[in-house]
Amino acid sequence: MVGFTVAYAFTGSIAIASGxxxxxxxxxxxxxxxxxxxxxxxxxxxxxxxxRHVRD
Structure with missing residues (x-):
């Protein structure tokens, strides 16, 4: 819910906020x-x- 709310506040788009x-x-x-x-x-x-691969 927080992610949706912040995204909606920044974009104003329900579709983008939902994604x-x-x-x-x-x-x-x-x-x-x-x-x-x-x-x-x-x-x-x-x-x-x-x-780089980690070597033991």
């Missing part, structure tokens, strides 16, 4: 996964950007 409200939880889930791995120092942002 954002539907996509936002999916994006959050993906970001959360990578955030947790980075927090545990399993990789760095630079590793991801340069497509």
């Amino acid at each position: 954002i409200a539907l996509v936002e939880p999916l994006v959050n889930a993906v970001v959360f996964f990578f955030h947790e791995r980075a927090w545990r120092s399993e990789f760095t942002v630079l590793d991801v950007l340069l497509h």
Whole structure:
């Protein structure tokens, strides 16, 4: 609901706000996964950007 409200306030469009409200939880889930791995120092942002594989 918060995502929809903020998107509607910025765009003034119910259609765009609805789309954002539907996509936002999916994006959050993906970001959360990578955030947790980075927090545990399993990789760095630079590793991801340069497509480096983590070696044990």
